[in-house]
Amino acid sequence: MSLLSNLKLNNNIEGLLAVKSAQVLKTRTGDKMYLNLQLTDGCNEIAAKHWDYEGETPTAKVLYIKATVGEYRGEFQLIITSFRPATPEEYDPKQFLPVCPVPLEELWKRWDILASQVKNSQLINLLTLVKEKHGERFAEAPGAVTHHHACIGGCLQHSVSVAEMANSMWQPGLNRDLLIVGGVLHDIGKMIAYDWSEGVLAMSDEGQFLDHIMIGGFLLRDLAKEAGVEWKLTVKLLHIVASHHGQLEYGSPVVPKIPEAYIIHHCDMIDANVEKMLKVREKAEGSWAKVYGLGYVYTETLK
Amino acid sequence: MSLLSNLKLNNNIEGLLAVKSAQVLKTRTGDKMYLNLQLTDGCNEIAAKHWDYEGETPTAKVLYIKATVGEYRGEFQLIITSFRPATPEEYDPKQFLPVCPVPLEELWKRWDILASQVKNSQLINLLTLVKEKHGERFAEAPGAVTHHHACIGGCLQHSVSVAEMANSMWQPGLNRDLLIVGGVLHDIGKMIAYDWSEGVLAMSDEGQFLDHIMIGGFLLRDLAKEAGVEWKLTVKLLHIVASHHGQLEYGSPVVPKIPEAYIIHHCDMIDANVEKMLKVREKAEGSWAKVYGLGYVYTETLK
Amino acid sequence: MSLLSNLKLNNNIEGLLAVKSAQVLKTRTGDKMYLNLQLTDGCNEIAAKHWDYEGETPTAKVLYIKATVGEYRGEFQLIITSFRPATPEEYDPKQFLPVCPVPLEELWKRWDILASQVKNSQLINLLTLVKEKHGERFAEAPGAVTHHHACIGGCLQHSVSVAEMANSMWQPGLNRDLLIVGGVLHDIGKMIAYDWSEGVLAMSDEGQFLDHIMIGGFLLRDLAKEAGVEWKLTVKLLHIVASHHGQLEYGSPVVPKIPEAYIIHHCDMIDANVEKMLKVREKAEGSWAKVYGLGYVYTETLK
């Protein structure tokens, strides 16, 4: 359980917190200095003050802090009594990254339900192989650096959702296996295109140079070969990865040319953007808020 | 049952057929003239010849024809023995238009299932009103003049499909009523924007001047008022109609600003374009065919 | 007459002024606090100081102020002696909004001159109805929230100008009635799409969800019906409203398909953008200034 959950006024806490910003400031009356921090435990953020502070601005990314829980203008803030930089051994940089709100086990359970509907044994092998060989990293990858599903596990959450949506779009003439397998694997390249080892969601060099679509193609071709998927079928899966941005100007080298790819593209759009639309409701102040890529969005829930 | 269904070689048939093209031509040997026709009963097309023809090219849109069923290069063709122009009383121009392959009762049944999931009583009233007041015309309207759902009943088929898809996209935070009602009514303007009274699918003058989005807004506003839907809710429905093309350059005066509208836009795209992709399979000759708005599409079914 | 017109140095003034910004600051020498305000009477803005101020930053939108007219760096500023928040009863929020520089009577007179050139009696009825039924609100609506004609009455000023320009573009083959009536009514939706009841020019929820073109269509259809305008003619007027942004990507669901609509679109562009080009001259400092939607514009008057 995270350090900043379930705080109580006037309690004491101690533990590791990551620094989001730090300044040494003068008090209003101008006669004293204090340290002003914004801290996070990965899930929650909190403001913190260290009064009568005369040191330098701390440069460490993570601090071990002892503090009392105070309050300012209706929100908790920490009153620090002492702190020291954390040592590299004390923590894993990833522990301060935001984490996908859906539990991992639930996501894998939904993955399994999807996998159980796949008929082609080669594709069943492929799903098993992905989970066994890359499951750990795949389940850590974010869905994006910002904007949508920008959290540890976001890629898996998004992939499972897209596959479920695509599956529900099945109609006669369509291949359900492709809808499901293409859905869960369309973003597989993100586990290489992104890098979160430093405690920040970022693009890797590979991601900058090749983007997740091309990287996804590389990964999927090797995995499909290893799983014994025939080439003709592999080409269709690669096509789904390649075309899932829907248009060349959005980075797909080809547009969808089979209905299954077309559906996965649109489900990808829906899942990513509906998430953004619902998320902005949590923190928006007025009825309208500007959302990246969507313009002004209505922030009230329609009952 | 239509005249050109279940033809048998050497049988005689007679009845009304609409003329798709007509020319008087010379035979190869150059010594005789013949009448060359392409005819339709609305569902099927057939070539027809009237040998030793010395009259003018017929100008009537519909002919009453007596003919024997012949064969040429592996396909049926009619050998006409006599014909006369049909009189206006003999037929309804609409009877020669292509008809939606899904039976009307089935579409209305699916409509009713959707309607039964709507909770808001004002919106229930609205759906009832639309069906009672405009049901007949709404169920005739095509989905488009060409390209997709270009048949009598195509609009209803498309609308019900979009609503079903949108409904299956529901997730916590979304309003199911809007997904369903917005889905079935997003294209309501097509029943005025198109005109099929002359036996051809065409845009009406209103359609040319205002397009189906604006006309749909007019219809829906009046119907919502009559059904007692409160203004705040009506505005959201009108927004779904207005934004369902997704982008300004596709004719929506506003982009989707609520997730329900965003979802309906994408379901609209999926339903229209997957239909085109599946339809081209029926008549394509190679593995690849060019489809309007989609470029080259793979025409083989993925088993 | 507005409070901040015709100020004289060292005079005392008192009255209601709206707050555009407010901060409590320290003096240069660092030993005292003062209140720094930017105030407006709707027409003019002025800086104001309250020296030796020890209170909180005032949060009221409107203040009742007593002050002496001082001067700083060649511009007037107010030296406040006392102030209190205004009560809601004391003022109308709209009184602090900028007002169109052309007097209302003059605009309506120009409207009447235009109306007197209309020949079709149905359209004459329509103009009379608009003026009688909605004249008050129509004459308040701004032309935009920012950028051009962003003031109370701006919509009417713009509408009359566009109609005059379009009227002057008449040539044989064109319908003068449509040029005039389409010109004055093309932006009628703005009286609903904007909201200025809170003392700020803003988009209403309807404006965000439907935009002024679709709302204008709703208003105009009802008014035309009430005024007895035949449907065929109404469709052309609605088409002018629908197409007046000229291109789909600017929010028109259809492009102009009659020359009268085409002309009104271009007159709309000219009136809006020439206003911006002339307005920037008033406050620009160098010879070139960046203007929204126009890039760099030359700010010197060409004699």
Add this chain to the structure above:
Amino acid sequence: MSLLSNLKLNNNIEGLLAVKSAQVLKTRTGDKMYLNLQLTDGCNEIAAKHWDYEGETPTAKVLYIKATVGEYRGEFQLIITSFRPATPEEYDPKQFLPVCPVPLEELWKRWDILASQVKNSQLINLLTLVKEKHGERFAEAPGAVTHHHACIGGCLQHSVSVAEMANSMWQPGLNRDLLIVGGVLHDIGKMIAYDWSEGVLAMSDEGQFLDHIMIGGFLLRDLAKEAGVEWKLTVKLLHIVASHHGQLEYGSPVVPKIPEAYIIHHCDMIDANVEKMLKVREKAEGSWAKVYGLGYVYTETLK
């Protein structure tokens, strides 16, 4: 007066006509050949037949024809009795080009009225110089090769119209001289960018390589220098020429940066496209016709 005006059935005519198309065809009965021609006198077109023709297809651009006026399906056609190729001395290739419907004198009279409103003496000199030095060629230049004002004199007709429109758009703050002079001279480059010496409206090599905007700049710079226009003023005129297409993607190297240039751009659009919209009415058959650059246009006159 042109040869094909006021034809009377069964009259004989003779004279020079330009050939638009020519084929040797077989009669329906297949036993005889005839010559089938489409001819023009520059203003009117007519079909012509030479029965029992056994010669080659004529290759001359202009023929001297003797014929009787016959009739076919309700339209006149010529029954040729004899013809011979015209010799180069007999005609001027330009005489078979379509001619602007407004008489030249009337256009120059309108030019003079505009010129008389110009106040700046340098600009008055400029207009006089243009008319004296280039008047003849300027008055011949077409407005375009196809699409709008595609006739001898079309450029002058268009230029005068644009200047009149721009002049009527004057408002305080604008420079009337620039509106007028910029209006009449904005397309001056067309007299070099087009070539009509061969009896066909075509682009010249200069027009292909540089386009009329850059060529217009060259002409105008020289003429302004010769007329004694000061450089600062010349730059504004050159800017009007350079920016009159309004946007870079339409071939203007700069966008309008003074309101006078902005107005001339829009008047240019109106004059060109309204002409197209009105012209299509003359020959359109249904209520809607497709017009280059405008999509579907309504072809009925609005009374």
Add this chain to the structure above:
Amino acid sequence: MSLLSNLKLNNNIEGLLAVKSAQVLKTRTGDKMYLNLQLTDGCNEIAAKHWDYEGETPTAKVLYIKATVGEYRGEFQLIITSFRPATPEEYDPKQFLPVCPVPLEELWKRWDILASQVKNSQLINLLTLVKEKHGERFAEAPGAVTHHHACIGGCLQHSVSVAEMANSMWQPGLNRDLLIVGGVLHDIGKMIAYDWSEGVLAMSDEGQFLDHIMIGGFLLRDLAKEAGVEWKLTVKLLHIVASHHGQLEYGSPVVPKIPEAYIIHHCDMIDANVEKMLKVREKAEGSWAKVYGLGYVYTETLK
């Protein structure tokens, strides 16, 4: 040497020719039929007639023909005396495809000169491997299906040219190895993306589904691994392949992010389009010709 090179009037020839089109037509006088063919030997095309022909239109793709060389309107044509369909054993479908005008040995020699300037031993290995393992197929691949380098060997010719150009663009700060190796391998995917086994230049299914950029990435990644190229360097080569179309809307999933990739993109554009511009000169009739992707192009050589 090809059958249709160095023809002489009245000589007899015999051999295999591919059929580009075939019709049975009637003579002008209407009393006889003849076979009208358009034939090719891969390099040259020629018209051919078989007079007094009474058979069916031949459907074979390749014919064995005996004919006399005749002449019609200043061009050679074949007068066929007899012909028969060729049997599959008699020919290789590829032999009738157009062949790159530069001899293969010369292209490989230029490749070797380029390779000799590469310093990094891993990349030297890579070039050697490509040549040894895929040299034969790589040297057959066309540069495109139509438009530019559409001939057997076109891809190699284009690749060598681009590498030479890029090499000549070297300046301090740039990596010459990447310019050379990226240049010769940027289009390596075309050897899979195209298919010419049927005697027609066409896209393969892989090419339609994945395009040559993604396929090139697959090939290059495997080859680089096999040649022992370190991963960091491989990523830069893959980036050059991925970005060589320069912009997302032209099918590159990423834009160039290193100067070497930027240069290769522009050299690719120059080589492809200059070839088109020079090629149109050979067959253009006037001074201007329309070229795919370039608009009107001047067809005269500038001396």
Add this chain to the structure above:
Amino acid sequence: MSLLSNLKLNNNIEGLLAVKSAQVLKTRTGDKMYLNLQLTDGCNEIAAKHWDYEGETPTAKVLYIKATVGEYRGEFQLIITSFRPATPEEYDPKQFLPVCPVPLEELWKRWDILASQVKNSQLINLLTLVKEKHGERFAEAPGAVTHHHACIGGCLQHSVSVAEMANSMWQPGLNRDLLIVGGVLHDIGKMIAYDWSEGVLAMSDEGQFLDHIMIGGFLLRDLAKEAGVEWKLTVKLLHIVASHHGQLEYGSPVVPKIPEAYIIHHCDMIDANVEKMLKVREKAEGSWAKVYGLGYVYTETLK
């Protein structure tokens, strides 16, 4: 040699320096004021402090400064002991502008080498004339105001580079003279379109109103006439100037229609953008930096 080159700690310097920014600030302890300056000698920038400063913020653009060279956080800074505003006579505003890193003589030498390869005597005359008549100003002009070659001499450096690149692109069928002369003169308009007389790189009014392409056309047409270049050839050179931005939306009124113009366009792109890509390496901190017009660029040199 410039004042700020080769500074040594604790040395005294005095001389003229241009002010890039100036503020009067309070010290951390809050009890004293100091003057904080950012200064440049045209080549180098340096921070400077004047402690215990009680005057106004200096407004002069250039100061005569006496100072000691100090150090702060590992970088030199000046500790000013006294300063005074420079008088206009003391300096040339241009002396504080950044200067092209390649010596002028070298650029002209490369120009001469290019010129020596030109065969057409008219074009040789043209190059001689440009150098003699405008050489001084041409050699001062910047390549741009910001972004690339934004320094005195940048235009010449860029022009010579582009001509060298284009020259190296020669192949049979191309005209080397046009590649060279078009290359060195394509940006000639920049010497009028930019203005640097005030010590700042800026667009001139002519540049704003006409852009450097049109101005370049004016200059080149006059110079070509004076040098005796025949009109047909001049038109091709003007075309190269006009089309060198490659696309209408980038400000070229025509696209390239001869291969020489096409090549110069791409060499222009390469030279400008490779310079930007290499320059960002000097000051970038991480591996990736955002570069105007290019997005994220890799900043490490590839060895």
